[in-house]
Amino acid sequence: MRFKVKTILGGVFHEKDWFNCFVRAAGGIAAVPANATIYEYTATLNAAQVVDGGGSTSTATGSAIVTLDDSLYTVTTDVTWQNLSGPTDRAHLHFAPIGVSRSDADPNTWFFHEVIDNPTTACFATNNCAPSSGTAHDVLQLSVNDGYGVGIALGLFNNPLADPTTLPNSFADLINVLNLGDIYVDMHTELYPLGEIRGQLGVAAVPEPSTWALIILGFAGVGFMAYRRRNKDAMLRVA
Numbered sequence: 001m002r003f004k005v006k007t008i009l010g011g012v013f014h015e016k017d018w019f020n021c022f023v024r025a026a027g028g029i030a031a032v033p034a035n036a037t038i039y040e041y042t043a044t045l046n047a048a049q050v051v052d053g054g055g056s057t058s059t060a061t062g063s064a065i066v067t068l069d070d071s072l073y074t075v076t077t078d079v080t081w082q083n084l085s086g087p088t089d090r091a092h093l094h095f096a097p098i099g100v101s102r103s104d105a106d107p108n109t110w111f112f113h114e115v116i117d118n119p120t121t122a123c124f125a126t127n128n129c130a131p132s133s134g135t136a137h138d139v140l141q142l143s144v145n146d147g148y149g150v151g152i153a154l155g156l157f158n159n160p161l162a163d164p165t166t167l168p169n170s171f172a173d174l175i176n177v178l179n180l181g182d183i184y185v186d187m188h189t190e191l192y193p194l195g196e197i198r199g200q201l202g203v204a205a206v207p208e209p210s211t212w213a214l215i216i217l218g219f220a221g222v223g224f225m226a227y228r229r230r231n232k233d234a235m236l237r238v239a
């Protein structure tokens with residue numbers, strides 16, 4: 001069956017758009033151009049995952065969602081955090097597998113991206129760091145040949161003696177290394193300059209077929225209730 005509905009703008013709404021809308025409603029994933037794939041990764045940030053600086057005993061927590069669009073070559077990061085020991089001056093995307101120190105995995109910082117807007121420790125003096133609880137939204141624009149150093153970082157981790165300039169570095173490599181679980185988000189504070197909380201990014205859970213069935217049943221149920229309500233109203237009006 002092929003759905004075609006005229007929109008207000010005169011465009012044609014294809015079944016792919018219906019699917020996008022449905023996915024959007026069900027999982028909060030943005031509608032995307034027909035030929036784009038959105039890759040979504042999530043992390044829970046806490047002190048237990050911190051390796052650098054001798055670890056962390058902070059009670060702060062946070063969460064991150066990182067999405068990559070393979071047609072726009074964007075990396076969008078949304079981070080939420082609570083109860084840091086003080087204001088935060090930096091939050092980063094780093095390269096290191098879970099449980100591994102960044103200074104071991106990527107000693108020359110080939111892969112690095114700043115996620116919040118106050119990227120210098122100078123903010124402590126001027127009191128304009130990001131707050132101890134807050135949110136950040138960041139969009140990094142890359143290109144097809146730009147994996148932000150991740151191919152290089154991955155190669156260095158596999159073979160520390162490799163010549164970094166000979167290693168691949170593409171957007172596809174970045175997706176690859178995220179799929180491997182080798183990128184994390186961390187947040188820095190004055191008390192924990194090497195990281196107060198850290199969260200290893202993993203592939204976001206996609207609803208199972210059985211979950212989809214429940215979602216569809218749920219939608220059908222809402223529709224049926226609305227239909228019943230309408231009928232009842234009509235009957236009341238008649239009465």
Ligand SMILES: [Cu+2]
Nearest residue numbers: 091092094186
């Ligand atoms: Cu960092």
